[in-house]
Amino acid sequence: MFDWFSLSMTKKVGGLSFILLSFLFVVILFSAYQSQRIYYNMMEVAEIDVPLSEIVAEVEVIQLRQDLFIESLQWHPHATSFNSPMVELQLNDQTEQDFRTFNQALASQLFKAEKVLHNALTLGSVRLKMTDHQALMEKVGLLHKHRIAFEKTLNKAFRTQSMSLQDWSVLEDIDQKLEYESDRMLRMIDVLTMRVSDAVEGQEHRFVLINAMLGISALAIGTYLTLYIILSFRKRVWSLRGQIHHLHHALSTESNPQREHLKSNNMRTKDELDELEDDLQILLSRFSSEIDNRQQIENELIELATRDKLTGAYNRRKWDEQMQAVLHLAHQGYAFSVILIDVDYFKKVNDTQGHDVGDKVLKVLVTELNRLLKPQRDSLFRLGGEEFAVLLKSGDSDDAKQLAEQLRHHIETFSQPDLPAITISLGVTGYQEGDTRQSLVKRVDQLLYEAKAAGRNQVVSD
Numbered sequence: 365m366f367d368w369f370s371l372s373m374t375k376k377v378g379g380l381s382f383i384l385l386s387f388l389f390v391v392i393l394f395s396a397y398q399s400q401r402i403y404y405n406m407m408e409v410a411e412i413d414v415p416l417s418e419i420v421a422e423v424e425v426i427q428l429r430q431d432l433f434i435e436s437l438q439w440h441p442h443a444t445s446f447n448s449p450m451v452e453l454q455l456n457d458q459t460e461q462d463f464r465t466f467n468q469a470l471a472s473q474l475f476k477a478e479k480v481l482h483n484a485l486t487l488g489s490v491r492l493k494m495t496d497h498q499a500l501m502e503k504v505g506l507l508h509k510h511r512i513a514f515e516k517t518l519n520k521a522f523r524t525q526s527m528s529l530q531d532w533s534v535l536e537d538i539d540q541k542l543e544y545e546s547d548r549m550l551r552m553i554d555v556l557t558m559r560v561s562d563a564v565e566g567q568e569h570r571f572v573l574i575n576a577m578l579g580i581s582a583l584a585i586g587t588y589l590t591l592y593i594i595l596s597f598r599k600r601v602w603s604l605r606g607q608i609h610h611l612h613h614a615l616s617t618e619s620n621p622q623r624e625h626l627k628s629n630n631m632r633t634k635d636e637l638d639e640l641e642d643d644l645q646i647l648l649s650r651f652s653s654e655i656d657n658r659q660q661i662e663n664e665l666i667e668l669a670t671r672d673k674l675t676g677a678y679n680r681r682k683w684d685e686q687m688q689a690v691l692h693l694a695h696q697g698y699a700f701s702v703i704l705i706d707v708d709y710f711k712k713v714n715d716t717q718g719h720d721v722g723d724k725v726l727k728v729l730v731t732e733l734n735r736l737l738k739p740q741r742d743s744l745f746r747l748g749g750e751e752f753a754v755l756l757k758s759g760d761s762d763d764a765k766q767l768a769e770q771l772r773h774h775i776e777t778f779s780q781p782d783l784p785a786i787t788i789s790l791g792v793t794g795y796q797e798g799d800t801r802q803s804l805v806k807r808v809d810q811l812l813y814e815a816k817a818a819g820r821n822q823v824v825s826d
């Protein structure tokens with residue numbers, strides 16, 4: 365089943381936006397459709413009903429003129445024969461002229477009405493009550509017929525300058541019919557116009573109602589969408605900030621001076637994003653200092669792992685690493701030298717003074733040897749027991765010999781009240797082409813042996 369709540373925020377916002385836009389789209393389409401309908405209905409009123417109303421108004425005026433015309437005909441019936449009583453008419457040129465004028469006007473108005481209705485029915489501009497329009501058309505036709513009959517009757521009278529009583533009553537009858545039909549036509553047009561305006565009004569009401577409903581729905585969805593986005597956004601930001609605070613807490617339980625500083629310095633109003641940015645900034649700086657600390661600790665641990673615990677000189681592991689590195693460089697032309705150092709008669713120190721003193725002697729020895737070494741170039745290693753080595757990463761073997769002699773002399777002459785005096789024997793050699801670690805160590809070991817054999821407290825080099 366469709367699970368709205370488990371959708372991602374993007375999908376929810378996208379879905380709601382789509383619905384909102386669809387609503388707006390429907391509102392626009394419906395508005396356009398209704399406007400179009402209202403427009404056509406109004407067009408129908410403007411093109412058909414308004415001209416028809418004007419025509420009928422004209423016909424009414426003409427009708428009045430026609431009534432007056434008939435009134436103006438002074439007549440009195442007199443019998444010319446028993447069977448055919450005649451009407452004596454006051455007919456002159458002016459009378460005929462008047463008749464022709466209003467008769468023509470009437471004919472023209474009726475033609476106009478026919479044309480309007482014919483166009484409306486044939487061109488399809490009538491949308492409401494087609495049958496009523498057809499009835500109206502018929503009514504105009506009838507009026508036309510009455511007018512022609514009226515015209516004929518009068519034409520005859522003008523020709524003969526007289527009229528039978530029968531014709532006179534026909535004329536009066538036609539006149540009444542004309543009047544009656546014209547009234548009916550006007551009423552029909554009124555009804556039609558009313559219907560059209562009612563229909564338009566109804567459409568307008570529906571239009572307003574449906575548009576209002578769609579608009580309210582769109583507003584509701586828009587409001588919900590906006591609130592949803594704001595609340596989701598705030599919830600996410602707060603959740604992120606919560607996680608950041610947890611991280612702060614995990615990094616340190618102490619109060620964070622940087623955070624306090626930021627808080628106290630930034631009194632201006634901040635939004636959620638500003639606060640999140642601050643939190644992230646502080647977190648990042650804390651991470652970076654934490655990384656620095658860890659790096660420092662790691663370096664210290666590495667350093668500890670490479671140092672001899674008793675003396676602080678580098679241990680054999682470091683010696684192996686460094687030898688590998690300098691041999692690799694030596695193969696590329698960077699020479700190096702080694703001084704191998706051994707304490708003379710150290711067993712005697714242990715035996716006579718005790719092991720602790722022996723330890724202290726070894727510690728002091730390392731301190732004193734280091735005094736004469738150049739940290740950039742020379743490194744001191746404890747290879748085991750009372751045996752040490754100095755690695756000179758650069759310089760030739762003469763430099764090494766010179767340094768070895770300085771070391772020997774310094775230890776020979778060094779004294780400390782609580783420690784026995786000691787001497788050291790040293791073997792010195794430089795890198796020779798084709799050397800391996802074993803060949804070089806073996807050679808310098810041999811030289812040290814020779815120094816011992818030669819009476820100790822001396823330097824032997826190759």
Ligand SMILES: Nc1nc2c(ncn2[C@@H]2O[C@H](COP(=O)(O)OP(=O)(O)OP(=O)(O)O)[C@@H](O)[C@H]2O)c(=O)[nH]1
Nearest residue numbers: 706707708709710711712714719720722723749750
């Ligand atoms: N105090 C102490 N003594 C140690 C330590 N490591 C080795 N030794 C002692 O150093 C002595 C080395 O003695 P030997 O190898 O006989 O050499 P030496 O007495 O110095 O005589 P030569 O080297 O021939 O001059 C031994 O007695 C070891 O016990 C240490 O860490 N502390």
